[in-house]
Amino acid sequence: MALRPAFKHSRFFIFSAGKKDKFVTGIAPKPFGNEVVVEEIGQMLNVLKQNPGCDRHFILSQLGLEGEGIDEDNAEQLKALSPLAWLVERGHVIEFYNGTLAIPKSRKK
Numbered sequence: 834m835a836l837r838p839a840f841k842h843s844r845f846f847i848f849s850a851g852k853k854d855k856f857v858t859g860i861a862p863k864p865f866g867n868e869v870v871v872e873e874i875g876q877m878l879n880v881l882k883q884n885p886g887c888d889r890h891f892i893l894s895q896l897g898l899e900g901e902g903i904d905e906d907n908a909e910q911l912k913a914l915s916p917l918a919w920l921v922e923r924g925h926v927i928e929f930y931n932g933t934l935a936i937p938k939s940r941k942k
Contacts, residue, residue, distance in 0.1 A: 848927075850935065856927075862937035863924040873916045881926060881936050888932045889914060 840847055846861045865878060880895045881887065889903055896913050904910055917934075920926040927935045 848937065850927075850929075856929070858927065860922070860924045862927055864937050864939040865920075865925045871916070873913075874920065877916045877920060878925075878936070881934055885935055886933045888934060889917070892917065892934075 837847060840857055845857050845859055847855055847857055848862050849855055870878070876896065877892065880892050884891060884895070893903065893910060893913060898907075898910050898913055903914070917926065921928050921934075924937070927937055929935070
């Protein structure tokens with residue numbers, strides 16, 4: 834609790850994941866609204882909603898691009914993961930330190 838003002842001053846954001854765990858991020862978590870989205874982003878969000886805690890390898894397998902891993906030279910894999918990079922950059926998806934991905938929950942009013 835004592836670090837909250839320091840984090841806020843440094844423009845970091847604190848969020849909960851689970852009941853006890855608190856995390857700090859430099860990108861404000863923003864739940865994705867009900868807006869109409871591009872097909873690739875919609876597919877990515879559907880995979881993440883149905884499989885919370887998955888990682889990039891799982892997403893590629895769900896999109897039919899399985900392989901030995903993520904290949905930096907594979908244009909199909911990079912194209913499939915580019916919407917994920919955009920979603921993480923905007924705060925619509927949280928990527929944890931161990932590579933797992935989650936969609937931020939909306940605050941209850």
